[in-house]
Amino acid sequence: xxxxxxxxxxxxxxxxxxxxxxxxxxxxxxxxxxxxxxxxxxxxxxxxxxxxxxxxxxxxxxxxxxxxxxxxxxxxxxxxxxxxxxxxxxxxxxxxxxxxxxxxxxxxxxxxxxxxxxxxxxxxxxxxxxxxxxxxxxxxxxxxxxxxxxxxxxxxxxxxxxxxxxxxxxxxxxxxxxxxxxxxxxxxxxxxxxxxxxxxxxxxxxxxxxxxxxxxxxxxxxxxxxxxxxxxxxxxxxxxxxxxxxxxxxxxxxxxxxxxxxxxxxxxxxxxxxxxxxxxxxxxxxxxxxxxxxxxxxxxxxxxxxxxxxxxxxxxxxxxxxxxxxxxxxxxxxxxxxxxxxxxxx
Numbered sequence: 098x099x100x101x102x103x104x105x106x107x108x109x110x111x112x113x114x115x116x117x118x119x120x121x122x123x124x125x126x127x128x129x130x131x132x133x134x135x136x137x138x139x140x141x142x143x144x145x146x147x148x149x150x151x152x153x154x155x156x157x158x159x160x161x162x163x164x165x166x167x168x169x170x171x172x173x174x175x176x177x178x179x180x181x182x183x184x185x186x187x188x189x190x191x192x193x194x195x196x197x198x199x200x201x202x203x204x205x206x207x208x209x210x211x212x213x214x215x216x217x218x219x220x221x222x223x224x225x226x227x228x229x230x231x232x233x234x235x236x237x238x239x240x241x242x243x244x245x246x247x248x249x250x251x252x253x254x255x256x257x258x259x260x261x262x263x264x265x266x267x268x269x270x271x272x273x274x275x276x277x278x279x280x281x282x283x284x285x286x287x288x289x290x291x292x293x294x295x296x297x298x299x300x301x302x303x304x305x306x307x308x309x310x311x312x313x314x315x316x317x318x319x320x321x322x323x324x325x326x327x328x329x330x331x332x333x334x335x336x337x338x339x340x341x342x343x344x345x346x347x348x349x350x351x352x353x354x355x356x357x358x359x360x361x362x363x364x365x366x367x368x369x370x371x372x373x374x375x376x377x378x379x380x381x382x383x384x385x386x387x388x389x390x391x392x393x394x395x396x397x398x399x400x401x402x403x404x405x406x407x408x409x410x411x412x413x414x415x416x417x418x419x420x421x422x423x424x425x426x427x428x429x430x431x432x433x434x435x436x437x438x439x440x441x442x443x
Contacts, residue, residue: 216435227424264430271422291365294358298396377417384413
């Protein structure tokens, strides 16, 4: 067997080479191999490119992560600073809130004290106005007082005073609908008549104070006639003849005249008291008695006496039976508000 191999190898070397015709399968195999090699090379290049790109992305991501870490660190530091500032602001806000609460407490105390003082003053003013309204019947003064009180309460602007202002408004409307009795005007007229009583002339004194007429001589008479006429004129001035329908008045002495005048004054003073008490029957009775005295004992022809009689007749027509409101609603509301303010916690 070893001997045959050298011969065969020699024969092969000595043999004439034959022309090899490429086969399609071989070509396809070579093409496949080349394609595989190309694909492998492409894949290798692609893998290298991908690795390079990945390395770049990783490097970029690392840088980005470092930047994010740095930014996160800075954000954390900033957040810590903000938290610290917020803590400071909260402390300041808490301190400001405590101060505001203290100020509110002080304001409430001051406002409460001012409200109590104003309510006490309003209660006193209402009591005085109610008393004057019942005594003098002066509705205008009472209305002025209530309006001033309402303005004062409006300036306080306290919610607990709403009921008080509503009661004041109700009493104001009631006063506006009440008929007006001019007590002060009637009293002034009575005082004027009282002051004039001493100067009114009595019937027995009528003509005593008349000014004497002046004698005028007649130029046609001679001196003796003029002298006689002048003497006769003077005698007529000394003697006056009057007619008195009531002979008893002639016997009225000066002392009786004084007591008559004082009696009339007492009648007028009683009428003034009856006016304040709203006693209409006593008021008219005293005025009628005064009018009767003036017509009976005084000279009605004198202007002062005639004027006094006319005033007395006008006053007798004045109605006094007017029911005055007592302002009880406002007083009750003020006292209730004052009690509530005193019981409120400071």
